[in-house]
Amino acid sequence: MSDEEWTAIRLSLKVSAVAMIVSLPFGLLVAYLLARGKFWGRSILNGIVHLPLILPPVVTGFLLLILFGRRGVVGAFLNEYLGIVLSFRWTGAALACGVMGFPLMVRSIRLSIEAVDRKLEEAAGTLGAGPAWVFITVTLPLILPGVIAGMILAFAKAMGEFGATITFVSNIPGETQTLSAAIYTFTQVPGGDAGAMRLTLVAIAISFAALLASEFLAYLVGRRVNIE
Amino acid sequence: MTLVVNAWQALGEFVLDAGFTSDGGVTALFGPSGSGKTSLVRVIAGLSKPDHGRLVVDGETLLDTESRIFVPKHKRRFGYVFQESRLFPHLSVRQNLAYGRWFAPRTARPENFDRIVGLLGIGMLLDRRPGKLSGGEKQRVAIGRALLSAPRLLLMDEPLAALDDQRKAEILPYLERLRDETSTPIVYVSHSVSEVARLADKVVTMKAGRVEAVGTPSEVLSLPSADRRDAGAVLTGVVEVIDIPHRLATIRLSQAQIVVPNAHAQEGLSVRVHIPERDVMIATRRPEGLSALNILAGTIAAIEPDGDGMVRIRIRCGEDILLSRITALSVERLDLKLEKPVFAVIKTVALER
Numbered sequence: 001m002s003d004e005e006w007t008a009i010r011l012s013l014k015v016s017a018v019a020m021i022v023s024l025p026f027g028l029l030v031a032y033l034l035a036r037g038k039f040w041g042r043s044i045l046n047g048i049v050h051l052p053l054i055l056p057p058v059v060t061g062f063l064l065l066i067l068f069g070r071r072g073v074v075g076a077f078l079n080e081y082l083g084i085v086l087s088f089r090w091t092g093a094a095l096a097c098g099v100m101g102f103p104l105m106v107r108s109i110r111l112s113i114e115a116v117d118r119k120l121e122e123a124a125g126t127l128g129a130g131p132a133w134v135f136i137t138v139t140l141p142l143i144l145p146g147v148i149a150g151m152i153l154a155f156a157k158a159m160g161e162f163g164a165t166i167t168f169v170s171n172i173p174g175e176t177q178t179l180s181a182a183i184y185t186f187t188q189v190p191g192g193d194a195g196a197m198r199l200t201l202v203a204i205a206i207s208f209a210a211l212l213a214s215e216f217l218a219y220l221v222g223r224r225v226n227i228e
Numbered sequence: 229m230t231l232v233v234n235a236w237q238a239l240g241e242f243v244l245d246a247g248f249t250s251d252g253g254v255t256a257l258f259g260p261s262g263s264g265k266t267s268l269v270r271v272i273a274g275l276s277k278p279d280h281g282r283l284v285v286d287g288e289t290l291l292d293t294e295s296r297i298f299v300p301k302h303k304r305r306f307g308y309v310f311q312e313s314r315l316f317p318h319l320s321v322r323q324n325l326a327y328g329r330w331f332a333p334r335t336a337r338p339e340n341f342d343r344i345v346g347l348l349g350i351g352m353l354l355d356r357r358p359g360k361l362s363g364g365e366k367q368r369v370a371i372g373r374a375l376l377s378a379p380r381l382l383l384m385d386e387p388l389a390a391l392d393d394q395r396k397a398e399i400l401p402y403l404e405r406l407r408d409e410t411s412t413p414i415v416y417v418s419h420s421v422s423e424v425a426r427l428a429d430k431v432v433t434m435k436a437g438r439v440e441a442v443g444t445p446s447e448v449l450s451l452p453s454a455d456r457r458d459a460g461a462v463l464t465g466v467v468e469v470i471d472i473p474h475r476l477a478t479i480r481l482s483q484a485q486i487v488v489p490n491a492h493a494q495e496g497l498s499v500r501v502h503i504p505e506r507d508v509m510i511a512t513r514r515p516e517g518l519s520a521l522n523i524l525a526g527t528i529a530a531i532e533p534d535g536d537g538m539v540r541i542r543i544r545c546g547e548d549i550l551l552s553r554i555t556a557l558s559v560e561r562l563d564l565k566l567e568k569p570v571f572a573v574i575k576t577v578a579l580e581r
Contacts, residue, residue: 119314125301126273126308127377128331133302137327141318 001198007174008182009202015090015178016158019098020151023105027150030102031109052164053103061167064096068168092169093176097161101154108153112146113139145221152214159206179203229413231255231381235271235281244268244278246439248432252413256428258421258448264437265417269383272415273308274301285380302331307374307412309384313366315358321369322354328377341376347409348372348402364395368402375412382414388423396423403427421449425462425502445500460504461551467493476521483546487521488577507575508552510541512562514571522574526550527567531559543572550574 033039034046052060068075069087078084086092116139124134140147162180169176171185183199186192234247244264248255257265270276272283274290277298283291290299307328315324325345345351348368358366367387374382387403388396400423407414407427418424424431424445431448433440441448446462465479465486470493477493479486479501488501514523526545533539539559543550550572564570 119310119312120316122275122301123308123310123314124316124327126275126306127328127373128302128305129327130300130302133331138316138318 002195004173005182005195005199008177008179008199011090011093011174011177012159012179013206015093015097016155018091018094019101019158020105020155022094023098023102023154024147024151027102027105027109027154028147031106031113031150034106035110035113049106050103052100057100057161057163058167060099061096061164064092064099064164064168068092068095086169088169088172088176090169090175093165093178094158096164096168097158098154100161100164101157104153104157105150108146108150109143112143112149115146116142145218148214148217148221152210156207156210159203159210179206229381230284230286231272231413231415232282232284233268233272234283235268235278237267237271237276237278237281239267242267242437244271244437246434246437248439248442250413250415250430252411253429254407254414254416254427256424256431256445257415257417257434258419258424258428258431259434259440260419263434265419265434266385267437268434269308269385269415269417272381273306273383274299274304275308305332305378305380307377307379307382309367309371309374309382309387311386311389313358313363313370315361315366315369315373317358319358320354321350321356321358321361324358324369325350325354325373325376328373332376332378344372344375347405362395363391364398367391367395367399371402371406375406375410379412382412383417384414385417386419387416388420389418400426421459421504422502425449425500449502459551459553460502460507461549462500462502463548463550464498464500467495467497467499470495481546481548483548484524486524486574486577501577503550503574503577505540505551505553508543508550509573509575510543510552510554510558510562510564511571511573512568515573518573520573520575522577524550524572524574525569526572527569528564529566531564531566533559543570545572 030045030049034042034049065087066072068078070076070079070085075086078086084091086095120142121134121138124138129137160180161178162184165176165178166181171177171181177185179199179202183196183203186196186199229250229252231250235244237244242262242264244267246264246268257268259265267276271278271281271291278293280293281291282289282293289297290304291297316327319327325341345354348371350365350368350372353361353365353369358369361369371387388399391399404427416424416427428445430442431445432442433448446464449459449462463481465481467477468480468485469478471478475489477488477490479488479499486501493499514525524545526543528541529544529549530542531539532542533556537556539554539556541552541554541564543552552572
């Protein structure tokens with residue numbers, strides 16, 4: 001395999017991992033709000049979270065470009081005050097992948113939060129645990145399988161993400177050219193089939209490994225949490 | 229310990245408007261399902277907030293809707309034993325027991341982990357998961373977990389209601405030891421006369437969201453009430469003889485003796501017996517050829533018709549009063565009158581320790 005191909009693989013793994021980890025706290029918060037919150041605009045929040053699932057990825061990418069581009073509302077602010085530039089950088093690719101995977105992550109965590117027996121949280125409260133401790137010691141361990149499933153889904157989505165990424169941060173080798181973009185590039189040049197096939201096999205292997213890892217983690221957690 | 233609680237809360241159609249005071253010991257909240265017992269205990273625990281109410285424990289105001297005081301549940305330090313044990317499924321029994329202890333203030337942490345584990349007989353279960361325990365075991369662990377959080381007050385909401393009779397019998401002795409060996413005051417919610425008669429120092433009966441009566445078990449449990457199927461006399465006596473082959477214990481009351489199925493009682497022990505009024509028949513002559521072991525002679529102390537065809541007869545036997553519930557027709561046929569000598573035929577007696 002060429003250096004370029006290795007770079008694309010490494011970049012894809014990095015982008016997907018960062019997208020998954022950075023979106024996790026937001027995913028937990030939004031899932032908790034949607035599952036438990038009683039506030040005005042809950043269905044609006046729900047709609048916004050699910051938009052990337054419904055919109056064409058190119059549209060999502062274009063919206064990100066408008067918002068987070070160098071001249072965009074949020075992008076200009078980030079650049080000026082925090083020195084963070086997202087457009088045409090790998091961080092922008094991570095943002096695009098994170099946004100695309102976000103609804104899947106939120107959905108999975110939300111369902112597991114809704115399945116938690118709130119009576120157990122009540123019992124923890126009577127034993128002296130404040131709300132934060134109840135969340136850490138009771139709610140979080142009980143929703144762990146759902147959280148893991150959500151993380152794996154988000155990771156898998158990020159690995160396969162193409163449309164929004166290429167629209168937002170383009171296809172720059174070594175910076176924003178992820179696995180999917182590299183495969184696409186190979187198919188656009190004569191004689192690139194062999195390279196495309198090599199990367200395709202790598203993509204299959206990574207997806208399979210992620211799936212096995214999630215099954216294994218779910219097994220470990222499931223063995224620990226023996227729900228009656 | 230002193231506890232004063234008052235609560236007014238509208239829950240849909242149902243209105244809770246009740247309160248009581250306690251000076252420690254075991255206070256039973258007693259009444260049929262839907263009478264508001266659990267709602268009142270949830271107010272005490274801080275699990276629900278009444279529309280109007282006050283809760284003062286040892287001079288500390290934990291709830292006062294007038295002055296907007298509401299101490300949240302995790303700062304009240306009240307142990308709560310729920311009807312379903314509510315053990316944490318992701319923790320072992322040992323971790324469940326340690327959970328509340330961890331949040332208890334350092335100075336109040338009970339140093340008697342082993343003693344409480346021994347008291348409840350759960351030493352063998354420590355390394356197991358709650359999912360692998362029987363109903364009775366779970367409930368004992370739940371009681372231990374609440375006790376080990378060093379509560380100022382233990383609230384028990386029908387802790388035995390979800391268990392079958394055998395499991396109940398397995399746990400009741402532990403509850404008695406708890407009452408006798410720890411100084412933690414208990415509020416015990418139940419709709420079972422036998423549990424209340426056996427455990428309570430003070431009984432608060434509730435009906436339709438209100439407090440109906442307050443008193444000692446023997447005072448309150450014999451009061452007339454249309455929906456109390458188990459109503460009856462609660463008498464105190466001393467175990468005189470144990471007949472081990474027949475598994476019977478003879479109890480001496482003020483005048484008469486009664487025989488109760490129980491081989492575990494100890495001679496000389498002071499016990500309470502509960503005689504449900506529906507299980508007492510009346511005869512004007514001493515009956516013969518009956519299977520009933522207990523036939524007590526007495527005189528009629530009161531005749532109380534309930535206006536619905538049934539009559540409650542109070543029979544004086546020495547200093548004890550037995551209750552019997554018979555039809556108005558029987559009263560006429562037997563020509564029952566005050567001070568008439570009769571025989572009370574007792575079908576069942578339950579020893580309440």
